[in-house]
Amino acid sequence: MxxxxxAPVRRLRGLAVxxxxxxxxxxxAPLPSGxxxxxxxxxxNDPLEPLNRLVxxxxxxxxxxxxxxxxxxxxxxxxxxxxxxxxxxxxxxxLPFTFVNEVAQGEWxxxxxxxxxxxxxxxxxxxxxxxxxxxxxxPHRSTDFGSTLAAxxxxxxxxxxxxxxxxxxxxxxxxxxxxxxxxxxxxxxxRADLDHMPLVRAGAATLDFRYRNLETLDDFKANSLDYYxxxxxxxxxxxxxxxDSGTEKYLLGGKDKSxxxxxxxxPRPDFSRDRPGR
Amino acid sequence: MxxxxxxxxPLRLALFLPFLLFAxxxxxxxxxxxxxxxxxxxxxxxxxxxDPSTPLEERKARFRAVMNRDFDVxxxxxxxxxxxxxxxxxxxxxxFRKLLEDYISGLYARRFEDLAGLEIKVDGVxxxxxxxxxxxxxxxxxxxxxxxxxxxxxxxxxxxxxDLVIEGVSMVIAQREEFSAIVLESGxxxxxxxxxxxRIAG
Numbered sequence: 444m445x446x447x448x449x450a451p452v453r454r455l456r457g458l459a460v461x462x463x464x465x466x467x468x469x470x471x472a473p474l475p476s477g478x479x480x481x482x483x484x485x486x487x488n489d490p491l492e493p494l495n496r497l498v499x500x501x502x503x504x505x506x507x508x509x510x511x512x513x514x515x516x517x518x519x520x521x522x523x524x525x526x527x528x529x530x531x532x533x534x535x536x537x538l539p540f541t542f543v544n545e546v547a548q549g550e551w552x553x554x555x556x557x558x559x560x561x562x563x564x565x566x567x568x569x570x571x572x573x574x575x576x577x578x579x580x581x582p583h584r585s586t587d588f589g590s591t592l593a594a595x596x597x598x599x600x601x602x603x604x605x606x607x608x609x610x611x612x613x614x615x616x617x618x619x620x621x622x623x624x625x626x627x628x629x630x631x632x633x634r635a636d637l638d639h640m641p642l643v644r645a646g647a648a649t650l651d652f653r654y655r656n657l658e659t660l661d662d663f664k665a666n667s668l669d670y671y672x673x674x675x676x677x678x679x680x681x682x683x684x685x686x687d688s689g690t691e692k693y694l695l696g697g698k699d700k701s702x703x704x705x706x707x708x709x710p711r712p713d714f715s716r717d718r719p720g721r
Numbered sequence: 722m723x724x725x726x727x728x729x730x731p732l733r734l735a736l737f738l739p740f741l742l743f744a745x746x747x748x749x750x751x752x753x754x755x756x757x758x759x760x761x762x763x764x765x766x767x768x769x770x771x772d773p774s775t776p777l778e779e780r781k782a783r784f785r786a787v788m789n790r791d792f793d794v795x796x797x798x799x800x801x802x803x804x805x806x807x808x809x810x811x812x813x814x815x816x817f818r819k820l821l822e823d824y825i826s827g828l829y830a831r832r833f834e835d836l837a838g839l840e841i842k843v844d845g846v847x848x849x850x851x852x853x854x855x856x857x858x859x860x861x862x863x864x865x866x867x868x869x870x871x872x873x874x875x876x877x878x879x880x881x882x883x884d885l886v887i888e889g890v891s892m893v894i895a896q897r898e899e900f901s902a903i904v905l906e907s908g909x910x911x912x913x914x915x916x917x918x919x920r921i922a923g
Contacts, residue, residue, distance in 0.1 A: 487898055666828055668916055672902035676895045684889020707894070708886045709854055711870065714844040 487675060488601050488612075495604040499671050502609055506653075514653040526654070528572050533648045534583050535564055535571025539627040544586045548594040556581050586685075588625075589618030593686045602675055610678035755853035755873040756846040758880040762791070763841035763857070771837040785826055793874055793881035794822045800883065800893045801900055805910050813910065820917045827921055838862055841869065851875065852883065 489495060517526070538561040545554035560581035568575040577583065592614050593599070600613030608619065623629075632640040653660075667673035769775075770784055788794065798818045799806045806814060844856040852874040859869045872884035872893075884893040903913045 487901075667899060668913075668920065669899050669902045669906075672899045673895065676898040677890060680890045680894060681888070708870065708872070708884070708889070708891045709847060709849070711856055711868065711889070712845060712847065714856065 487672075487679070488599075489675065490601050491603065495602065496671055498604040498606055499674075502604065502607065503670075505607070510649070510653050511657070514650060514657055517650055517654050518657065526651070529647055530651050530655075531564075531568070531574050532571045533644070533651055534574075534585075535561070535568075536628045536644060537585060537648075540588075540622060540625070541584065541586055543625075543627065544588055544591045547591045548586070550586075553584065557584065587615075587618050588621045589615035589682075590686050592618055599679075599682070602679065610674055612679075612682075615682065754846065755848075755855050755871075755875065755880055756843045758873060759841070759855045759857060759871050760843050763839075766791075767836070767839065767841070771839070773837055781826070784829070788822060788826055791881055793883050794818050794825075796874055796881070796883045797821065797893060801897045802910070803897065803901075805901075805904055809910060817910070817914060820914055820921065823921045824917050854886075 521529075538557055542554050542557045542561070545551075545557055560576040560583070563576040563579060563581065564571045564574060567573075574583070589612075597614050599615070603611045603613060603616055605611050605616060605619075611619065626641075629641040629644070632638070632644075663673060664670055766787055770780055770787070772780070775783075795814075795818050798814065798821050801821070802809070802817065806817075809817065838861055840860045841857050842860070844858055846856070847854045852872055855871040855873055857869045857871065859867045868886075868888050870886035871882055872886070873880050874883045875881075884891055886892070900913055903916055904910060907913065907916070
C-alpha cells in the first residue's frame with residue numbers, strides 16, 4: 444500500500460504503535476452506527492461528556508485570556524501581506540505530510556497534485572511564501588492521519604475534547620499523535636537541531652487559524668444556546684463530510700425511493716466533472 | 722511529544738455558517754420541481770432580502786413573510802425535537818413552532834448584508850420519499866465557492882424548505898443536537914423553551 448512512501452518518513456515503528464493503539468481504542472469504543480438502531484434517536488457518541496465539558500471550559504478560558512487577544516493583536520498590528528505570507532508558509536509546510544496521507548489513502552491523483560503544488564511553490568513561490576500553484580490549477584488541499592485511519596476502516600470512536608487542541612475523537616486524536624511523531628517537516632527540523640521550530644510552526648498555524656475565525660467563533664459563541672454541543676455537532680458533521688465515509692448513519696436516515704439505506708444528510712453526489720475550474 | 726505540536730484543526734466551515742438559514746425561504750410555482758424552486762428562490766427572493774438600499778426593518782419583515790410562506794417551520798420543529806416533539810401535546814408544539822420561528826428569524830435577519838451578490842447554481846437534485854435534496858454551489862464575487870444543499874419537502878404540489886446543509890453541516894442536525902443537550906440538562910422541553918424565550922427577548 445505504501446510503496447511510494449517518501450524518504451523522510453522513517454519512524455515506522457512509532458507509526459505502527461500508534462495505529463495499533465488507534466485500532467484498539469476504536470474497537471473498544473462503542474460504534475456510533477449500531478445496526479437496527481432507531482433512526483430517530485439522537486446519537487452523539489460522547490460518554491465522557493462531563494470530562495469533555497471540563498476540558499472545553501478550560502480551553503475556552505485559555506482562548507479568552509491568551510489566544511483570542513493574541514489573534515486580535517495579530518490582525519491589528521501585522522500587515523495583511525505578512526499575514527498572507529504566514530498563512531502560505533504554514534499551509535506549504537503541511538503538504539509533505541498531506542502527501543504521505545494521500546498515498547496511504549490510495550488517493551494517487553490527489554497525491555500527485557499535492558506533490559506538484561509543493562514543487563511549484565517551493566521553486567517559484569519562494570519556499571511557499573507565495574501561492575503560485577493555486578493559479579496553476581493546484582489549489583490547497585489538506586488531509587490528516589485521522590482521515591487515513593478512516594480510509595483504512597477505523598471508526599471515529601467517542602468524542603473527545605483535547606487540552607489546547609480542542610474538539611476531536613479517539614481516531615483523530617490518535618491521528619494527531621502520529622502526526623506529532625511522523626510529520627516529515629518536523630522530523631527534518633529536529634534532525635537539523637532546530638528543536639524549537641515545530642513549536643513555532645504550530646504556534647503560527649494556531650494564530651493564523653484563530654485570526655481567520657475571529658468573527659465566526661465570536662458569532663457562534665454569542666448565538667449558540669449550548670456552545671459545547673454546537674461545536675461538538677459541528678466537528679462531527681464536518682469530519683464526516685471531509686472524510687466522506689458515507690457509512691456513518693446519522694439520525695433521520697432511512698430508505699430512499701429505490702429502497703436503499705441512506706445516511707442523513709445524504710452524501711453529496713460528485714458534480715465536479717460538470718464544473719470547470721474545480 | 723511536546724505540547725503545542727497539535728495545531729487546532731481548522732473548522733473551515735465555520736466561515737460559512739453565518740450564511741446559514743438566511744436563505745431558507747423561497748417561492749415557486751407548485752408544478753415545478755424542487756430544483757426549480759430553489760433556483761427561483763435564489764434569483765427572485767434572495768435579492769429582495771439582501772438589497773442594501775432597503776431599510777433593515779423592511780428586510781426583516783420580508784424575511785419573516787418568506788419564512789412563513791416557503792419554510793415548513795413545523796416540520797423543522799419536528800425534525801429538530803424528535804421524540805420530544807412526538808410526546809408534546811399540540812398546544813405545546815404550536816408554542817414551540819412560534820418560538821423556533823422567532824429564534825431563527827432573529828438569528829439570521831442581521832446577516833443579510835453579508836449575502837448581497839450571492840449567486841446560487843443548482844448542481845443537481847436527488848429525490849427521496851416525500852422530499853428532495855437540492856445540491857447547489859453558492860459563489861460570491863470575492864470568496865471561495867460554498868456547497869449549499871437544501872432539503873425540500875413536497876406536499877400537495879407545494880415545496881417547503883426544511884433543512885440547509887452548509888459544507889456538509891446540516892442545520893437541523895446541529896440544532897437537534899444542541900437542543901437535545903439542553904433538554905437533557907434542564908430536564909425537559911420546558912427548559913429548552915425557557916432558554917429560547919430568554920434568547921429571543923435578549
